[in-house]
Amino acid sequence: MKPFSIVWPVLLAIISFCNNQLQAQSIEDLGDKVTAQMLKGQYAKAASTFEKMIEIRPDSISLRSRRAACLCYAYKRDESFEAFNDALAIAPENAQLFLQRGNCFHQYTMYDNAVQDFTEGLKHARLDTIIKALYLNRGASKASYMDVPGALEDNLSALKIDSADAGIHNNLAISYGDLKEFDKAEYHLRKVLELDSVFPGGLMNLGFMYSEMKKYDKALEILNVAVSKFPDQPYAYSNRGLAKHIVGKSKDGIKDIEKSLKIDPSNSYAYRNLAIIYSAIGETDEACKNAIRAIELNFSTNYGGEMELFYKNNCTKK
Secondary structure: OOOOOOOOOOOOOOOOOOOOHHHHHHHHHHHHHHHHHHHOOOHHHHHHHHHHHHHHOOOOHHHHHHHHHHHHHOOOHHHHHHHHHHHHHHOOOOHHHHHHHHHHHHHOOOHHHHHHHHHHHHHHOOOHHHHHHHHHHHHHHHHHOOOHHHHHHHHHHHHHHOOOOHHHHHHHHHHHHHOOOHHHHHHHHHHHHHHOOOOHHHHHHHHHHHHHOOOHHHHHHHHHHHHHHOOOOHHHHHHHHHHHHHOOOHHHHHHHHHHHHHHOOOOHHHHHHHHHHHHHOOOHHHHHHHHHHHHHOOHHHHHOOHHHHHHHHHOOOO
């Protein structure tokens, strides 16, 4: 079940320092600028602005960590990790730095490294908000390499800190769904919708879970609502497409999944669904093309070896 919830610490700059009046004015101006850049998703530009702020306050770990996180958001991987490492050299016990670098490792599917950083962060964290995020995000990284029991344990630890966090309930539902404990999964997904009616994962994962339970009519009912409320969410279309195929509407299902891929061309699970549908309707070449694409997009890293086995059984010449 996807997507997992993962918490990035707040990056927007809150500036309230500097004794020198001219410096203070400069850094306030830069703070306004970087906030506007980040709200527009201009993370590379924001990183450059943070660099100027660091020139004024070179001792600020907060500015250094935010710059590193922006570089990660901007997909400047090497620069980002270099910036995180520089900050950790100055503040080697800063839990938020380990949280942010762990999030960056997770973004680049370096899940073992992410788990190591989240674990190290937990050794130093004192604030409940940081401890909660470290447990939640470590659980997401563990789940990404199929350590479902470990993910469940971390999510339950996060829940003890904040039982009103929709993201935690979402991830608990995913863990219970992976363990086929559907009653518990449904409870937590209903809790997500109760706590936050606009949380996209709630409806999408609930629809996916009903598909896993082979309650396809109910799955379609939920996924139709998800598509209506969140028309730009690729997982809603991908999951609905597979459910449509299973109830005998394969062509409509393919259209849904193709729409999902227009929104997010890197969604390996959508290619997996296309491979399954095309195979079922006898279009083996198309099925194999989509299986290969799913494999190329690291499907196995997130979901296991299903597509490699599919390719071996269906696409390898005897």
